[in-house]
Amino acid sequence: MSTEPRWIFADHTSVPGGGELALVRYLQATSLADVEVLTLEDGDVWNPLREKSIPVTTLGPANALRTQLALRAYVRRNRDAVFVANTMRMALLLALARTRRTRIVYWVRDGLTDTYMSRAKQLLTRYVTLPRIAAAVANSQWTAGTVTALEPAMPIRVVPSPSGIDPDTATTSPRTLPTSGPVPIAFVARISEWKGPHIAIAAVDEVNRRAGHERVHLTVAGGTLFGENEFRDRFLAMVEASSATDYLGHTDDVTGLFASSAIMLHCSVTPEPFGQVVVQAMNAGLVVIATRGGGPSEIITPGVDGVLIEPDDPTLLADALEALLDTPSGYSSMSRCAVKRAADYSDDTLVARLDRSLRELSQIQKRR
Numbered sequence: 001m002s003t004e005p006r007w008i009f010a011d012h013t014s015v016p017g018g019g020e021l022a023l024v025r026y027l028q029a030t031s032l033a034d035v036e037v038l039t040l041e042d043g044d045v046w047n048p049l050r051e052k053s054i055p056v057t058t059l060g061p062a063n064a065l066r067t068q069l070a071l072r073a074y075v076r077r078n079r080d081a082v083f084v085a086n087t088m089r090m091a092l093l094l095a096l097a098r099t100r101r102t103r104i105v106y107w108v109r110d111g112l113t114d115t116y117m118s119r120a121k122q123l124l125t126r127y128v129t130l131p132r133i134a135a136a137v138a139n140s141q142w143t144a145g146t147v148t149a150l151e152p153a154m155p156i157r158v159v160p161s162p163s164g165i166d167p168d169t170a171t172t173s174p175r176t177l178p179t180s181g182p183v184p185i186a187f188v189a190r191i192s193e194w195k196g197p198h199i200a201i202a203a204v205d206e207v208n209r210r211a212g213h214e215r216v217h218l219t220v221a222g223g224t225l226f227g228e229n230e231f232r233d234r235f236l237a238m239v240e241a242s243s244a245t246d247y248l249g250h251t252d253d254v255t256g257l258f259a260s261s262a263i264m265l266h267c268s269v270t271p272e273p274f275g276q277v278v279v280q281a282m283n284a285g286l287v288v289i290a291t292r293g294g295g296p297s298e299i300i301t302p303g304v305d306g307v308l309i310e311p312d313d314p315t316l317l318a319d320a321l322e323a324l325l326d327t328p329s330g331y332s333s334m335s336r337c338a339v340k341r342a343a344d345y346s347d348d349t350l351v352a353r354l355d356r357s358l359r360e361l362s363q364i365q366k367r368r
Contacts, residue, residue: 014043171285196267223250
């Protein structure tokens, strides 16, 4: 008789962020036998799972007390399942709703530092969430370090997020820089100040100012989430003032954008926990210029398969862009190596690692 437990993957939102998209990719390919999704908010992001007959249960939206009561009842009905919290908020709610028998694994996708959350949230994470979960999976060594800084005894596995990488569909030959016209550059991220789209625009404008003509042209893709309207307005004003920047808004065709681009900029001003889009761009043969720290520093070998620079400095980014544009042979070599490096993050490999890690961690009961 199989001893495989039921697996309930819990997420509080239906907004298609990186964590939600990675979860959908994972559940479409996992070898775990009995899985379902628990969410507080239904939406189209979960439709691919329904198409594979993976159950999706929605408890909300409702007021906070009603949601917590419904979650507590749900946890008790499913006391023998292993719960995998896919977000920080869901990890806290499950920690509050658990019984003595409940097994919770926290799939940590954000840094547990004051850069990513308020002081109140950090205290709740440290003193409520982490002591009540059994184990964790982190998307990078950097993310894992922020967990163990708060809870040194936490059993943890590091597995990068599935990013949609299939080596069989990767670029088969290295890219070359265009020999005429402005070089197309992509920036793909949420339009948030910490993601640094304003730095990308400033750097592109600086390269063109130095050249005296439009040497590079930037296309920005990404939506605004979590009520960041003030920064969005400042960002849109920068786009309007730049003659070399287009803004697409949210796009589902990132593959098409990468196909028409040569370079991708990743400008986070604080460490990026992992950086799915970095791996996706490398898989398409783009050379990525990213800021040091977090996941990008674990993915990119500087000068071999990409470029790393210090964060929050448009001048440094402009210098790195010019150096890359001035060495076409170096660009092609990095493009070739980027595709090879991206293959290390294939979904097949990561799904197998996640399956193995979750099965191992499911044997651990709560520690307190």
